[in-house]
Amino acid sequence: MARREIQEINAGSMADIAFLLLIFFLVATTMDIDTGISRLLPPMPEEEELDDDQEIRERNVFVVLINKDDDLFVEDGFYDVSELKEMTKEFFLNPDDDPDLSEKRELTTDFFGTMMVSKGVISLRNDIGTSYGKYIEVQNELAAAVNELRNELCMQRFGRRYDDLDPLNDQEAALIDDAKKVFPMAISEAEPKKVGGN
Template sequence: MAKREIPEINAGSMADIAFLLLIFFLVTTTMDKDMAYMRAIPKRIENPEPPLPIEKRNICLILANSQNQLMVRGELMTDPDEISEKVKEFYTANEKVNDPKNKFPMYSTISMSQIEQKILQAEKELEETENTPDVMPEIVEFKQAQWDKWVKKKEALEMLGKPQLREIHFQAHVRIEVQKNTSYELFTKIHSELREAIFDLRDEVANDLFGESYGVIHKRYISNEGDKDKQVEASEDKKKIDLLKILYPDRFIEVTPKK
């Protein structure tokens, strides 16, 4: 059979097709990132028990009213940029030495042997509740969480490399109370300042302990987390982050406005 020449396909319109696709994607997509402050909403409880009384020194109260005026720990504040300084002071005032005279949360000290005792105790309690017939799953969950907490503290102290772990009072928290007409701008400003304060504090410790900033560790952890080959590094970074979170916990309470 005679050899037939294959006619060349005209690829001249290929560029047009590609341009069409390109323009479609340019129109339907955006490049700007969505940035936000993530907050957990507390679980709804059917019949809440009356809350335990909390010492005033353990609350960092941030008030914002409908006229967008600010009050932090009982002092009027005209410049919202100062919130982060106040929050930092709240966290660090008693960090080195406890001073019962001031109005800031106390720090407690715990040693390795004490933590190990607590782990054993939590383990025993967990086992007991699991073996109790007809036990509510919430209680088992709670005991499990208790045990996890102590194990995490042990890891944190190992990471810290000091004989003792100094921790802020377990009730110390930041309480945000706004009114219904407070602007969203001020509300997010408060969150921004809180985030900045916590970030700065963690940065400082991270630089002392590991020679790199919290931001760097956190970013690397996020990028390594999903990578199967980098699990070792990710778990190491996770431990570092856990320690920093124990030292400066982000405990924020947002109160639903009544008026």
């Protein structure tokens, strides 16, 4: 009785099919790369601080609203985004002690000594229909205002820009921390909702 030989399966075409499927899924699959705003959240407050109701007076809140048509409403009217940085700086500095701008409190730091700093907070709210581009543009202007204030402070006191300080150098890292205490990135964001338009 003769034995029947088992035929081998031709696997050459299977490799081709697997390669084609791989190429298909690489081409057909979209890879979304999320972009966003780099923010370091403040540390959790101590238990005793949680009980204190931190009431913020109306004059210490700089209100910035963006509606569905990407119009910018700041405090009392509509403005162009290009004006936002200077308005934010003036709100925090309040050089003439304007009662409509932020109040000041005394702060003592190692590098800057005792000085009067703003109690101001920026309240940013956008509409559900606000474009992402406009939201980022407004965020950039607000952050640029705070960074410019830090730069001006460091230049005035030490002859160096805040942006040029090295966080890996212990002394400069302490200076960076003090500059952040004088001009914190105090931006409060609310959930998007309908703030204007239809």
